[in-house]
Amino acid sequence: MTTIPATTSTVISSSISGGKSSTSSTGGSSSSNSDIASQISNIMQQISKLSQQLKDLATSGSADADSQKQRELLQAEIKQLQAQLAQLEYKQAEEAQKKNDEKQAQSAVKPEGVNTPSDNNQIDIYI
Secondary structure (H helix, E strand, O other), X not given: OEEEEOOOOOEEEEOOEXXXXXXXXXXXXXXXXXXXXXXXXXXXXXXXXXXXXXHHHHHOOOOOHHHHHHHHHHHHHHHHHHHHHHHHHHHHHXXXXXXXXXXXXXXXXXXXXXOOOOOOOOOOOOO
């Protein structure tokens, strides 16, 4: 069983056995880019595993109600993971934009010198 905390306080437990899937919700949040990147990686791995299970189920050729139900559950869980992945990617993009804005704000500070005097080194000349 693999548990992935998300910034939207949703945790998806991926355990599919006998056509059953479980989803639980807890409070978990993270703000680190590396943490978000690892969550994205974990979700991508889960989507890959679930897609493979769905493919294996489709190639098995069974068309009974249980296998149809299991396919629907797998598809629903994949969609949920994709939505969570989109939220994490959006959060990662927001943080990157915030860091970029901070760098631009720091570089926008006027350098002191002859052509750009500051309040401390400005000379008032009266004629």
